Amino acid sequence: MGIQTQLRRANTVFRFVALGYPVLFGALAFDALARPLWAALLVAVLLGWTWLATEWYRRRGYEAAALYADLGVTVAAVAASAWALDAGGEVPISVGPWMAGAVLAWAAAWGRRSGAIAGAVVSVAGMLFRGGVHSSTVNETVLLVLTGFAAGHLVRLGVAAEQRMREAAERSAAARERERLARDIHDSVLQVLALVQRRGSEIGGEAAELGRLAGRQEEALRALVRSASYRRPLDGQRDLRELLGRHEGPEVTVAAPATPVLLPAETARQFAAAVASAVDNVREHCPEATRVWLLVEDEGDAVQVSVRDDGPGFAPGRLEEAAAEGRLGVAQSIRGRIRELGGAVGIVSAPGAGTEVEMRVPRTAGGGAGGDARRGR
Structure with missing residues (x-):
């Protein structure tokens, strides 16, 4: 289970918990809501999409279609919240932290740049549909862009670290196997070739030539075992x-x-x-x-x-x-x-x-x- 899978699972929990934000603030201002039934319907839609998106990611991974759809639904939710969660104040109630779910998905799939871009897209939607540039939308922009950038950066670092750990484990396993083969070769083939070389030199004649050839093969085999032990760097x-x-x-x-x-x-x-x-x-x-x-x-x-x-x-x-x-x-x-x-x-x-x-x-x-x-x- 890699860091992307772990972040996806954490993001799933986060998104469902974050739905409590519009529910809580909507309930507190329920009497003031201009469209309470539409507000309840919006929360229900967000709950359904959250379940659908997390299942999509779980079954098929971070597909481009799922990521773009997730970002599009998030922008649509921001726009709908400005109408459905209007409580008569200067700024409609926001869907709050739930907006960061799509941003985290983009960061996990494509890195810090994509995470920051997704955060900026959601932030621009907030400014367009929730009263322009003011303290609330500026704070959301800073939090979303930084969240996307930081999460993407950490994911990239984690993926690189996982790759290095896998390669190190593979090299370690290969080294152990080479050592085992080297021991087996040393205990059998190399000793036989050394014996043939020594006995051929002692007997002389054609046997000496045979011993010389056995000696050359022994050296070549030893070189092969040594060269096989070199590790491929990163x-x-x-x-x-x-x-x-x-x-x-x-x-x-x-x-x-x-x-x-x-x-x-x-x-x-x-x-x-x-x-x-x-x-x-x-x-x-x-x-x-x-x-x-x-x-x-x-x-x-x-x-x-x-x-x-x-x-x-x-x-x-x-x-x-x-x-x-x-x-x-x-x-x-x-x-x-x-x-x-x-x-x-x-x-x-x-x-x-x-x-x-x-x-x-x-x-x-x-x-x-x-x-x-x-x-x-």
Whole structure:
């Protein structure tokens, strides 16, 4: 039962209780009423509509047709009260708090802006049919508009909190299930693969190759279990660890903080694409056995990822030569993406010493220095 359902039920009780206002004041001024029978009929109609509207909301929720009809009947009731509840005074008796029922329904269904608009519509009707602008109608306007705005705001906050609680519960349940699966995999598949790897290395020959393949599958399975444990964050953000963890395997090691490294979703996607280009360059230009290490560092106002390999490296100026030849993989796929994110790239390499690509992106768009990073300029 969400906050909207709770508010609907509370509004139902409120509307029936609020009918006591015109009944009480009408009874006290009954002898002075110009049309007592019409006043009684108006109260009966309001009672019937209150029951019908609450049943409509209960059965079909906050449908637009029900909300507009509720507001229309409320405006009509305000107009009718000026005629039926005329007691000979300067200001006819009002239907009072009952008017707020439709305003609360609009606020619960569509938020604070709609709640304030509904309150303003009912208030304008009061001014038109109950003697214009005076202290009574001004007080009603302030109360109705503030009621609609405040109720809508609280409902929106409550709905957002409920959504977060549901997602947190779902993530918690999923994490427990992943932990259970990880234990089962560790107690069965991973141990068998480790045993095959060890025994294959001991036997040698073709068994050694079989052991090596089993070792690669063990590492890949461990990486899969780890990457499955990443949690999807809220509010349009992504955990960079989740995106980079997909690279982990027999030749690629990912080292990242234990806590989520959150970035705006598009920033995280572009950052991960730049890292993927760096990893692909290693696979394309280096021997098959080359190892790659990804290091993720969360610096608070910025995030840095280093891609290091133990490949053959390259001579100074080689990147400039490649760009001049029209091979723009590094220039566009890596430097171009990071530059668009307001970040910086540094590349350090030497023949026989491997290569390190350092990428740093600020959390605020445009907040970092463009060009190359502090190393390898």
